[in-house]
Amino acid sequence: MKKKVLFLLESFAGGGVEKVFIDLINHMDIDKYDITVMSIWDYGVRKKDLRTDIKYKSIFPNIKGISRIFHPFVEKSSGRLLYQLGIREKYDIEIAFLEGRVTKIIGASTNKESRKLAWVHIDLSNGHWTAKTFRNNLQLEKECYQKFNDLVFVSNSAKVGFIELFGDDFKDQQLHVKYNPIIGEEIIKKGNESLNDIIKPSDKPLLVTSGRLVGQKGYERLLNVCHQLNQENFNYELWILGEGWGRPQLEELIQKYQLTNVKLLGFKENPYQYIKQGDLFVCSSVNEGFSLVIAEAMILGLPIISTNCAGPNELLDFGEYGLLVDNSEDGLYKGLKQLLTNKDLLSYYREKSEKRVPFFDADYCIYQIEKLLGE
Numbered sequence: 001m002k003k004k005v006l007f008l009l010e011s012f013a014g015g016g017v018e019k020v021f022i023d024l025i026n027h028m029d030i031d032k033y034d035i036t037v038m039s040i041w042d043y044g045v046r047k048k049d050l051r052t053d054i055k056y057k058s059i060f061p062n063i064k065g066i067s068r069i070f071h072p073f074v075e076k077s078s079g080r081l082l083y084q085l086g087i088r089e090k091y092d093i094e095i096a097f098l099e100g101r102v103t104k105i106i107g108a109s110t111n112k113e114s115r116k117l118a119w120v121h122i123d124l125s126n127g128h129w130t131a132k133t134f135r136n137n138l139q140l141e142k143e144c145y146q147k148f149n150d151l152v153f154v155s156n157s158a159k160v161g162f163i164e165l166f167g168d169d170f171k172d173q174q175l176h177v178k179y180n181p182i183i184g185e186e187i188i189k190k191g192n193e194s195l196n197d198i199i200k201p202s203d204k205p206l207l208v209t210s211g212r213l214v215g216q217k218g219y220e221r222l223l224n225v226c227h228q229l230n231q232e233n234f235n236y237e238l239w240i241l242g243e244g245w246g247r248p249q250l251e252e253l254i255q256k257y258q259l260t261n262v263k264l265l266g267f268k269e270n271p272y273q274y275i276k277q278g279d280l281f282v283c284s285s286v287n288e289g290f291s292l293v294i295a296e297a298m299i300l301g302l303p304i305i306s307t308n309c310a311g312p313n314e315l316l317d318f319g320e321y322g323l324l325v326d327n328s329e330d331g332l333y334k335g336l337k338q339l340l341t342n343k344d345l346l347s348y349y350r351e352k353s354e355k356r357v358p359f360f361d362a363d364y365c366i367y368q369i370e371k372l373l374g375e
Helices: 016-027 066-078 079-086 101-107 138-147 157-168 184-190 220-230 249-258 292-299 329-340 344-361 362-373
Strands: 002-010 035-041 055-060 093-096 113-122 148-152 174-177 206-210 238-241 262-268 280-283 304-308 323-325
Touching: 002 016, 002 101, 002 262, 016 280, 016 292, 016 362, 035 066, 035 079, 035 101, 055 066, 055 292, 079 101, 079 304, 101 138, 113 157, 138 157, 148 206, 157 174, 184 292, 206 292, 220 249, 220 323, 220 329, 238 304, 238 329, 249 262, 280 292, 292 304, 304 344, 323 329, 329 344
Parallel strands: 002 035, 002 093, 035 055, 093 113, 113 148, 148 174, 206 238, 206 280, 238 262, 280 304, 304 323
Antiparallel strands: none
């Protein structure tokens, strides 16, 4: 008999976690499992990409304004109440595919027979965004994680950061590192599609970056760096792909500094055709766990510059396959200046990206995850 598996996530928003989940679930061997996917909120641009041969449910219906009304309730309520409200069936495996609210719910499962897994996508020691969900009580959050049978980290750095924050006394659990699957063939195919809404500059290097417009991604300090480079008459253009609550602040900085060479392109259904145009991919993040988009940019053949944070440092093998700079505004400034003045160095890191591609083997990553779930 197939194992009944529940995946719980927050929504199908346009972030990296949701993209990873869609790629994973759409390429798993569905014949091995009886899978149900459940979200807290029934919305998001990725929802339409979910395969149609699995069951889907949500805790809250897709009614306009409902997430705004009930968000404080979800944040403050006990995980037990939310679990009883949303999860009525019994499952053999219950998976919290994100930190925070999702983990709180599965951690409060009343199903004593189920095996419980929690996915950790970020270095929580350097960006403890889940603290509020657990009333800023570190012990309460730790006790929640201790209720899981397995903790799955998307990078060694995320695992190390977790232990640094919560301690190493998770003796009854198994801690695993499972890299995110990346479907390289699909990325290359989409990257080769032509652009119709914007023209790549022909007389200057094009820098590209992609991610949610939130503080974690470090875009404000990237724009400060652009201001410094413009004052020194560097000739380049920057495209920023993505949406988020930080857009007004970024627009204000662009206007303040008169950054006419910086374009906020918003969310794109196919970001790869834009990334493919770039001469350099920039990761300015303050904190990451894996950085899916860096791997995708490398598959598309772009050289990489990234701040030194969890995930990117591991993907780049701590500077072997991309320029890793200090996790600061000054580090970004010095690194970009170095690459914009040295075409040979840019070519060197482009070749390094090409050599790194075999590291992102989707079939192997999915096999390892299926092996963890068992048959």
